[in-house]
Amino acid sequence: MRILVAGLLIWSFNAVAQNKTLTHDDFDRWNQIPSSQISRDGELIVYELQPGKGDGSLHIASPNGKNLLDVPRGEGAKISWDSKYVVFKIKPQYNKVIELRRKKTDEDKMPKDSIGIYDVAKKELTKIARVRGFDLPKESTGMLAYYLEEALPAKDDKSDTTKKKEKPKPSKAVSKDNGFHLVIRSLRSGTQDTLEYITDHQLAKRSNNFIYHTSGKDSTILEGVYYYDLANKTSRPLCRTKGKYKQLAIAEDGLQVAFLSDLDTTKALIRDFELRHWNMGKDSAMVIAKKGTEGIHSDWLVSEHGKLNFSESGSRLFFGTAPAPAIQDTTLLPEEIIHVEVWNYKNSRLHTQQNMELDDDKKKSYLAYFDTLGEKIIQLGTKEIPDVSVANHGESEYALGSSYLPYLKNISWDGFPLRYDIYSINVATGKAKLAKKDLLGDPGLSAEGNYLYWFNAADTTWNSYHNESGKSYVLTKDIPVTLADEENDYPNYPDQYGAAGWTQGDQHFLVYDRFDIWKIDPQNNAQPVNITNGRASHIEYRFEDLDTDETAIDPSTMVLHTFNESSKDEGYAIMKNFEAPKQAIQKAAKFTNLKKAENAETLTYQMENHQVFGNISATNLSFKKPVQISDANPQQKDYAWGTVEMVSWTSLDGRPLDGILYKPANFDPNKKYPMIVNFYRLSSDDLHDHWGVKPHRSTVNAAFYANRGYLVFNPDVKYKTGYPGESAFNCVVSGTTHMIDQGFVDKDKIGLQGHSWGGYQIAYLITQTDLFACAEAGAVVSNMISAYGGIRWWTGLSRMFQYEHGQSRIGATLWEKPSLYIENSPIFYADKVNTPLLLMHNDSDGHVPWYQGIEYYVALRRLNKPVWMLNYKGEPHWPTKWENKRDFNIRMNQFFDHYLMDKPMPEWMAEGIPATEVGINKGLELVEE
16 A cells, blocks of 8 residues: 655644544634735735634734734725725624624614724724725725714714714614715824715725715715715715716726716616716716617617726726616506416527526626727627627727527537637727637637637637737647646546636737646747646646736746645745746645735745644745744644545556545554545545634535544545446445555444535445445435436526536436436435435535435335435525534534444434424434433
8 A cells, every 4th residue: 555644844733732632612613714915015914813603803914923913803804005004894792793683682783893994103003883894995095985884973073083972873864775974084194074875986996086976865965976086075076966876987097987877767667877977177977878879779778787897098988788678567467467488499598597597687788888088889799799808907909709699508418618609809899700610618818808719628729819810820739748637537528727828918828738837829930838847747837826916927927836746745836937947845735825915025825734724824935934924723732633644546447546544643553443435536636635623514524533533534536437336336445445454444334425426426335335334425316317307406507418428427318328327326226225324415405406315315214224314404505504514514423423433323313303393402412222
């Protein structure tokens, strides 16, 4: 047996003190890091800690590890553009809120959020109570906007936060519909201005001016849209009329604004919105587009749902148009309206899919823009070309148009990738030119819009289309390795490995193979070049995009994530101007969440392995002498933490396989341990993942179970088309028997656990073998025949594609190979099951219809087999609510403890819980025999 022990990181904890056993209560207090950020100057690192249940905290530190501020219950921080302030929410105490909710306290008497303003230079924290939310300009300084939960006692409260005031009485007029009071605060001086009954606002990206809408309720200012000049603290009316206003937009420099208005106060069913535009020098916002305006189809409207936004320079104002909607005859009585769906075989979409997409269909709009310099409207999107994208922050000369409408019907059986017709659209004229018909794969637009590009799944090539010349190029035919999944085991076209993107000026296109990055000339004027050469050493290189605001890659300094396919070690390498990458750091660990300061070399990242939580570390581009910033779970040192190893064996059909074995701390190879076999498809690449202490929604927590004396084994599974069940058997059973042969596994105390695709495989396995003492399977497919004709209710799609080309891997229709559907369906062999089974299948599952779980349950129940099924009512494919996830983990643990550690059954297993006691009696107490 080849075993690779995951090396401890240099900052691992002292194992001597690890002696405590984890309990389910520890789920509540173990921290995660849900967010982190770094200031533009690299001098501030802000991160959150959030326990499973209860109050989180916000922390501000310097890159040398010095702690600057800890804020209990802080979250959602934003750092000002000049890096001088950090603003964040402060939540009410969790326990206090829960206590008041138990007392059914009125909502207006409940504690509300506050905001905190931290002045970095002065090291001062200012708190403002009862605030709904706040906003900072993205690339401007000195200004903070925040909404109050209630009205102030005076209209213009230039509040001195040090002055004691009477608590303001809530105003009934302050509401979601009427708006809330918006306070504009100078971060430097603390002076404030209050705008009343604001329903919406938009800050400029590079200016402190902004646009807002006020409802005018109980205010001296009339309803309308206003432009606020921060320097003069004045509001300029742009449209001061009662009506409906939507989609406020402001140019990046703050010198232009736009919005939609509907000033018709009647109850007309079709709302005819007008697009208004204003720039400096005008007295008011002028109507530039409405029904009948030149450039818009005569029977189309300005869509209230199309997003308004300016291009980076402000020369283009993008908006949406749409055909006038169908209107219900309002003279009909409810009983006179016939609600019937006509399912026609010619429909491109099933009605189930149409129903799921109904809201999107009603809100569908087609991209157009107003040329703010030429003052004309250009329609880009059409019914035939519904999806249009413009590159380079809206400035590109050409756009990508795409349509999968001609091939929409095929999705029911072909699945993914979709087929598209793609078009090159001249943005100046709106004229579209067909670039590629019937493309099997997703198209894209280069960083500056000079090229369309796509991966063609049919022949696994990357291609480009030069928009100006109209010429197409096959870019990768001379690359000697495939750029699609080399290990594809689906009865479908292999997936692409993807692309890093385009360099500046659209000079080069960077694409991936299994290991390497290839530099490609988009017009084939030069041969493709392998710029990483990782294949020989089995190292995978992937580009880290550290400046998401930039659409192009700067090749002068590129940070590449590295992954060693053999050892599973990870790290980062630095590449300069396409010279050979130099490995900067590599560990027996997993590296994630790399961030870089915009104006400094300061970097932050998280590094973890099985035994060590991924705390935040700070360094620079050398990755030398990293400094640990966070310490999320210092209590972990008190617990017995296990180890992880990689294991290799050969499947029953002769395939070499890898897997992961988790062992308890102080493992004794002379003892016999119970073992849980958990799997889905491929697990070995996750060798260095840190599980933490949390209740997973669908799987066993390997660290938790190892701490409690279990072995946990995750075998990889590889498939043969038409025989997914047999493939799982060949891989999982061979791996399990291989582990038994090592001498430390109790062969009579082995359990199975998996969910969804893993759950199906388990449901199949226990019809073929009695090797396992018990099994837990979630969201199973038990009957491939009924499932084939079913619906994926979250999308409304037919499930056919999953069996013909997808995960279920049958590779044929039901009528082509019916025997395979029967052979791979556990329901037809339920009488062969002797393994006690715990099912979990929820009644709102949108992936796998829960009747699949019911079919298996009632079959086994009919055969008097030991079977239980958990249904977390109203939950989807897995439990999502914290208490439900926790409960599922407790019940699954009790189930395994009973069969694998000889502990008593809990009440819910021994006797059940009647419907009259659901939500009342959990039945978790152990029942002594």
